[in-house]
Amino acid sequence: MELLNGKKCNSCGFHMLNPSFACPSCGSDALSDIVFDGSGKIYTFTVVMVGFGHLAEKAPYVLAVVELKEGLKVITIIEGLDGGHAKIELPVKFKRTDEKSGPIFQPA
Numbered sequence: 296m297e298l299l300n301g302k303k304c305n306s307c308g309f310h311m312l313n314p315s316f317a318c319p320s321c322g323s324d325a326l327s328d329i330v331f332d333g334s335g336k337i338y339t340f341t342v343v344m345v346g347f348g349h350l351a352e353k354a355p356y357v358l359a360v361v362e363l364k365e366g367l368k369v370i371t372i373i374e375g376l377d378g379g380h381a382k383i384e385l386p387v388k389f390k391r392t393d394e395k396s397g398p399i400f401q402p403a
């Protein structure tokens with residue numbers, strides 16, 4: 296199973312996804328590698344009916360902002376979820392990282 300890796304700022308504790316080279320919260324570059332739990336919930340979403348580029352074949356798909364258990368928000372595609380069933384607060388979990396699209400989540 297693939298893990299959702301990220302960074303934690305040694306200075307202020309802010310969590311971020313890879314690739315991160317400096318903390319967007321305090322500007323520190325003292326970061327530690329961490330592995331996120333991978334569970335979260337849908338904070339907000341939209342159903343993309345017409346995708347562009349490499350996403351064209353995926354459409355329609357659910358594009359969501361997922362709030363991870365650790366508190367940070369991630370823009371991600373939710374796989375395995377019909378647009379009509381997407382809703383705010385729906386529990387989701389990390390599935391894999393797509394090299395073009397970034398992190399992909401699925402219903403928990």
Ligand SMILES: [Zn+2]
Binds near residue numbers: 304305320321
């Ligand atoms: Zn920081």
